Amino acid sequence: MRRTVIGVMGGSVADERTTENAYEIGRLIAAHGWLLLNGGRPTGVMDASAHGCRDAGGLSVGILFDAEREAASEHLDIVIPTGMGAARNIANVLASDVVVACRGQGGTLSEIALALRFERPVVLLDFDPGAAFLDACGPGRWYLAETPAAAATQIAACLKELDRA
Amino acid sequence: MRRTVIGVMGGSVADERTTENAYEIGRLIAAHGWLLLNGGRPTGVMDASAHGCRDAGGLSVGILFDAEREAASEHLDIVIPTGMGAARNIANVLASDVVVACRGQGGTLSEIALALRFERPVVLLDFDPGAAFLDACGPGRWYLAETPAAAATQIAACLKELDRA
Amino acid sequence: MRRTVIGVMGGSVADERTTENAYEIGRLIAAHGWLLLNGGRPTGVMDASAHGCRDAGGLSVGILFDAEREAASEHLDIVIPTGMGAARNIANVLASDVVVACRGQGGTLSEIALALRFERPVVLLDFDPGAAFLDACGPGRWYLAETPAAAATQIAACLKELDRA
Amino acid sequence: MRRTVIGVMGGSVADERTTENAYEIGRLIAAHGWLLLNGGRPTGVMDASAHGCRDAGGLSVGILFDAEREAASEHLDIVIPTGMGAARNIANVLASDVVVACRGQGGTLSEIALALRFERPVVLLDFDPGAAFLDACGPGRWYLAETPAAAATQIAACLKELDRA
Numbered sequence: 105m106r107r108t109v110i111g112v113m114g115g116s117v118a119d120e121r122t123t124e125n126a127y128e129i130g131r132l133i134a135a136h137g138w139l140l141l142n143g144g145r146p147t148g149v150m151d152a153s154a155h156g157c158r159d160a161g162g163l164s165v166g167i168l169f170d171a172e173r174e175a176a177s178e179h180l181d182i183v184i185p186t187g188m189g190a191a192r193n194i195a196n197v198l199a200s201d202v203v204v205a206c207r208g209q210g211g212t213l214s215e216i217a218l219a220l221r222f223e224r225p226v227v228l229l230d231f232d233p234g235a236a237f238l239d240a241c242g243p244g245r246w247y248l249a250e251t252p253a254a255a256a257t258q259i260a261a262c263l264k265e266l267d268r269a
Numbered sequence: 270m271r272r273t274v275i276g277v278m279g280g281s282v283a284d285e286r287t288t289e290n291a292y293e294i295g296r297l298i299a300a301h302g303w304l305l306l307n308g309g310r311p312t313g314v315m316d317a318s319a320h321g322c323r324d325a326g327g328l329s330v331g332i333l334f335d336a337e338r339e340a341a342s343e344h345l346d347i348v349i350p351t352g353m354g355a356a357r358n359i360a361n362v363l364a365s366d367v368v369v370a371c372r373g374q375g376g377t378l379s380e381i382a383l384a385l386r387f388e389r390p391v392v393l394l395d396f397d398p399g400a401a402f403l404d405a406c407g408p409g410r411w412y413l414a415e416t417p418a419a420a421a422t423q424i425a426a427c428l429k430e431l432d433r434a
Numbered sequence: 435m436r437r438t439v440i441g442v443m444g445g446s447v448a449d450e451r452t453t454e455n456a457y458e459i460g461r462l463i464a465a466h467g468w469l470l471l472n473g474g475r476p477t478g479v480m481d482a483s484a485h486g487c488r489d490a491g492g493l494s495v496g497i498l499f500d501a502e503r504e505a506a507s508e509h510l511d512i513v514i515p516t517g518m519g520a521a522r523n524i525a526n527v528l529a530s531d532v533v534v535a536c537r538g539q540g541g542t543l544s545e546i547a548l549a550l551r552f553e554r555p556v557v558l559l560d561f562d563p564g565a566a567f568l569d570a571c572g573p574g575r576w577y578l579a580e581t582p583a584a585a586a587t588q589i590a591a592c593l594k595e596l597d598r599a
Numbered sequence: 600m601r602r603t604v605i606g607v608m609g610g611s612v613a614d615e616r617t618t619e620n621a622y623e624i625g626r627l628i629a630a631h632g633w634l635l636l637n638g639g640r641p642t643g644v645m646d647a648s649a650h651g652c653r654d655a656g657g658l659s660v661g662i663l664f665d666a667e668r669e670a671a672s673e674h675l676d677i678v679i680p681t682g683m684g685a686a687r688n689i690a691n692v693l694a695s696d697v698v699v700a701c702r703g704q705g706g707t708l709s710e711i712a713l714a715l716r717f718e719r720p721v722v723l724l725d726f727d728p729g730a731a732f733l734d735a736c737g738p739g740r741w742y743l744a745e746t747p748a749a750a751a752t753q754i755a756a757c758l759k760e761l762d763r764a
């Protein structure tokens with residue numbers, strides 16, 4: 105059976121708290137036996153979540169903006185360079201059973217919008233882009249989580265509803 | 270010299286006011302001699318804006334979600350099927366000197382997010398997804414416009430700043 | 435009604451004869467009232483075909499590998515940057531009623547393969563990648579043409595069969 | 600360190616010998632500890648290679664043409680739906696350290712062309728599209744292999760040259 109995939113989105117530049125949250129959610133995803141998927145770059149939320157996943161013995165996949173494998177975080181297990189730029193955002197979303205969104209900018213917000221449009225549940229980890237935006241996005245459901253632990257609990261609840269628990 | 274391109278984004282399902290706004294902004298884009306670019310489908314904001322553009326004698330390009338030309342609005346002059354689904358959203362954004370966003374859902378909001386991320390000015394026509402979202406998106410600037418006429422005035426101002434007037 | 439689109443593919447590096455052929459087929463496409471579509475870069479077959487099209491008063495569209503408009507040929511009328519790299523090749527193919535392939539390398543050959551797979555007629559202008567390859571590609575039909583004039587005649591015949599004459 | 604990825608390309612429709620070859624190369628890829636990547640569909644070379652990989656206890660990733668996970672082979676471990684159609688071909692190529700090409704049509708041939716263009720070594724398993732095509736594609740190197748065992752030996756030699764052994 106295919107592996108359950110949790111996508112972690114978020115900025116390539118991140119402040120200390122966001123970086124710590126990303127590391128910790130990566131660790132928790134691994135601890136639950138889920139596969140981590142992210143945008144693959146060696147900075148910010150992408151690097152930190154892959155790092156946390158590896159430290160906890162998990163498996164991770166990065167789908168890169170770039171065409172070169174050298175542009176990937178060293179903490180990833182599987183590196184998929186695309187050379188597609190932001191066009192790859194939709195693959196990140198569609199491949200995820202549940203999307204976790206850490207703080208980010210336009211790239212991250214485009215992924216939240218697509219996730220809700222294509223009915224992926226979104227867990228917002230210490231990040232609130234506003235209900236006006238979130239409700240307008242479409243049929244997917246979204247949840248606010250203040251901490252990585254709360255986010256992991258919410259992911260588990262979403263997977264149970266999706267019969268992926 | 271290359272043509273000035275105004276991208277019109279918005280839902281494939283649209284209420285009457287949004288459809289009228291889309292038709293009218295299409296008409297005004299043509300009247301100013303700008304090229305209209307949209308997502309190309311034969312419904313909602315895409316169809317209406319292409320219709321308005323043609324009625325005013327303008328030129329329009331549609332970049333389709335679908336692989337088949339038959340999925341295009343009949344009001345378009347140039348039809349580019351991609352079969353890429355939502356991955357084509359980034360092309361719509363990058364090809365636009367200025368982006369006009371009519372009311373829409375996740376697809377439209379993903380395009381607004383990418384436009385602001387990649388520094389395209391965004392004119393929001395009777396559509397307000399909230400400053401929390403818009404300010405988080407990145408360096409591009411955004412403007413609220415209540416009517417198509419106000420949107421066209423704002424587009425012209427943006428183009429002047431971009432030295433495309 | 436939508437415009438008839440002739441896609442011109444070929445290398446970003448080109449020898450003198452190939453450059454002359456590309457310029458001339460661009461000129462002939464314009465003279466027939468067809469729209470020229472190519473990969474948009476300012477070198478090789480892309481630049482030369484756009485140049486020929488403009489010199490004959492035609493309309494051209496370039497769908498770029500790159501994210502920046504500045505990477506486009508100055509001879510193009512409509513510039514669509516994608517930042518998608520080679521992923522945009524499929525859009526070039528699907529948007530074309532008929533594909534003309536000038537001499538090129540892997541990028542061009544991937545477009546010929548996709549064109550035949552998706553049933554676009556391909557006119558090979560002074561370029562023969564071998565029947566073993568061409569016949570294996572799929573249901574589209576292909577034609578060898580030694581000169582731009584012969585290619586234009588073949589395009590016209592293909593369009594007639596497609597009821598686009 | 601990132602996992603070594605072997606991409607297996609080939610038709611979604613395949614005759615018996617090609618299906619057997621695909622199953623066997625999937626098995627050998629797993630036996631060598633490499634990760635199998637393919638186009639993910641539940642038919643032809645994609646399904647058979649994933650099946651062989653799983654039967655030998657390996658790990659496999661499928662990058663789908665389609666937007667729906669349900670369109671994937673049941674033998675895959677990691678499913679990445681893209682909804683991008685043939686635009687995803689470039690990701691399959693760029694993610695592969697070495698590409699194995701089984702018999703196929705235009706989609707497969709476009710992937711061979713891109714692989715050679717982007718300097719991925721290509722092992723042709725019981726499939727010869729002709730030196731005229733292969734040599735024209737670009738700087739990547741290609742090898743003919745009559746059997747899955749010969750293909751696996753060639754992959755190992757390529758990886759050694761790439762310092763991935």
